[in-house]
Amino acid sequence: MEFSGGREGRxxxxxxxxxxxxxxxxxxxxxxxxxxxxxxxxxxxxEMVEHGELLVAIETAKARQDLESPGRGWxxxxxxxxxxxxxxxxxxxxxxEPACAHCGPAR
Numbered sequence: 001m002e003f004s005g006g007r008e009g010r011x012x013x014x015x016x017x018x019x020x021x022x023x024x025x026x027x028x029x030x031x032x033x034x035x036x037x038x039x040x041x042x043x044x045x046x047e048m049v050e051h052g053e054l055l056v057a058i059e060t061a062k063a064r065q066d067l068e069s070p071g072r073g074w075x076x077x078x079x080x081x082x083x084x085x086x087x088x089x090x091x092x093x094x095x096x097e098p099a100c101a102h103c104g105p106a107r
Contacts, residue, residue, distance in 0.1 A: 021093035022071045028087040
């Protein structure tokens, strides 16, 4: 299986490719806001997640919003709860492997 965008990108079928990591990226949720707070992980580091499964709760200036998994695989490298993250920042990675050398901590 290959990513359409290289080593880190979205797999066409929503699954992480062998030897690659699919990033979970902070989307732009509210116009005029460029950073949001990670308030709760709904899946644990190392847990198998499905495409569309709720992964993380994000707090905007006005509300809490849950983000879905962009693919299927093992969740790795979660940013800590109570971390403020900017739009486009990698929050975690999803790997096709239960243990992945490529999926170090999200930054």
